[in-house]
Amino acid sequence: MxxxxxxxxxxxxxxxxxxxxxxxxxxxxxxxxxxxxxxxxxxxxxxxxxxxxxxxxxxxxxxxxxxxxxxxxxxxxxxxGTLSEKQLSSSAKLGLPSSLAQAIQSALQTKTITVTGEGEASAPPEIAVVKLSVETFRENASDAQKENFEITSRVINMLKQAGIAEDQIETTSFSLTPIYEYSYGSKYGETEKTLVGYRCVNSIKVTLENISMVGEVIDIAIAAGANRVSSVSFSLRDETVKALQLQALANAVSSAYSKATAIAEALGVSLKEPLTISTSTYYVPRLYFDVEVAAVGKPSITPPSELSVSASVTITYSFE
Structure with missing residues (x-):
């Protein structure tokens, strides 16, 4: 119990x-x-x-x-919101690069397509600038200046005789520098300097609208006593640069739109208006630097056939 x-x-x-x-x-x-x-x-x-x-x-x-x-x-x-393997496969079949495939994946998440386009436009050079130097060295400062003045005057006069207008020739800088030699002193760690002379440098700039005269100008200057070609540059007039910038930007926009269209087709969506646009342009004249005549003889400068202006645009489109 x-x-x-x-x-x-x-x-x-x-x-x-x-x-x-x-x-x-x-x-x-x-x-x-x-x-x-x-x-x-x-x-x-x-x-x-x-x-x-x-x-x-x-x-x-x-x-x-x-x-x-x-x-x-x-x-x-x-x-x-992630691009499926099937969609990526479709992008590959369309021949899209991997960067565009990644852009497609990002577009699915943001409902926007952001692309960058590059463009370029070019024209033959219109202006040449030749920078020459006359260098003299003498033990006495006044002798160095006197000799330099004589050679510089001769160079300018010969350029004028060749048909170069006076307003196309200008002196841009002048310097007179003492030159020393250094040696060890009588005590350990000491150095002694001895004045050996003076170097005088006078720089001349010649601006040419006829770029075919570049070689002739250099030959005349060297024959008159110039001993350094500091630089030769080829450039475009300002109005030409502005026109090429617009053309390069138009080419860049066309490139960006082509990329955006390819992405939209791969997604099967319709491209709408651009939301944001950023632009940049880039132009640099062609330069040849610092040719010492005594080392190479008469330098040979060949003008470029064309100068280019580059542009880049980044555009964000919406789609539906």
């Missing part, structure tokens, strides 16, 4: 625990359906029966489950 009573007591206790756990499960079902009034009742009852640890465990498991669901949802949303 006592044994049956003990077994009945154990069964009753086990049933009570099962019912309590069932109520805990129901509690978290209520959480999902936001039934807050019933939730408070079951939570208090669970706490009174000492199932706080079980409650904490189930809460933790529920939070983990919710976190995993959110992560799964985020991955799903991300995959919807």
């Amino acid at each position: 006592l044994r049956k009573q003990c077994e009945w007591f154990r069964f009753t206790e086990l049933r009570s625990k099962i019912l309590s756990i069932g109520k805990l499960v129901l509690t978290f079902r209520l959480i999902l359906f936001h039934k807050c009034s019933d939730l408070e009742v079951y939570a208090v009852e669970a706490a009174e029966k000492g199932y706080g640890r079980i409650l904490f465990t189930i809460v933790a498991l529920l939070l983990i489950s919710i976190a995993l669901s959110i992560a799964s949802l985020a991955l799903t949303l991300q995959s919807q």
Whole structure:
């Protein structure tokens, strides 16, 4: 009899625990359906029966489950904005480079297409600038200046006789520099300098609109006593540069639009108006630097056939 009573007591206790756990499960079902009034009742009852640890465990498991669901949802949303393998394959079939394929993938996420186009326009050089130098060296400063003045005057006069207008010839700089030789002194670590003479340098700039005369100008100057060709540059007139900039920009825009159209076709969408546009242009005259006549004889300078102006544009288009 006592044994049956003990077994009945154990069964009753086990049933009570099962019912309590069932109520805990129901509690978290209520959480999902936001039934807050019933939730408070079951939570208090669970706490009174000492199932706080079980409650904490189930809460933790529920939070983990919710976190995993959110992560799964985020991955799903991300995959919807990512270029599929099929779309990438279509891009490859269209012959698009990898950079365009990446642009397509970005476009799917932002609903915009951003492309960069390059353009160029060119024209024959119109202006040549020859910079010459007359260098003299004498032990006496006045002798160095006198000789330099005589040679410089002769160079300028011979250029004028060759038909170069006076306003096309100008002296740009003049310098007179003492020259020293250095030697070790009588004491350790000492150096001694000795004045050996003076170097005088006079620079002349000749601007030519007839670039075919560059070689002749150099020959005349050297024959008259000039001993250094500092630089020769070929350039374009300002109005020509401006016109070429516009042409280069138009070519760059055309290049950018072609890229955007290729991307839109690969996406199967329609290109709309541009949202943003940024531009830049680049032009540098052709330069030849610092040719020492004494070292190479008469230098040979060949004018370039054309000078180029480059342009770059970055355009962001919307699409639908």
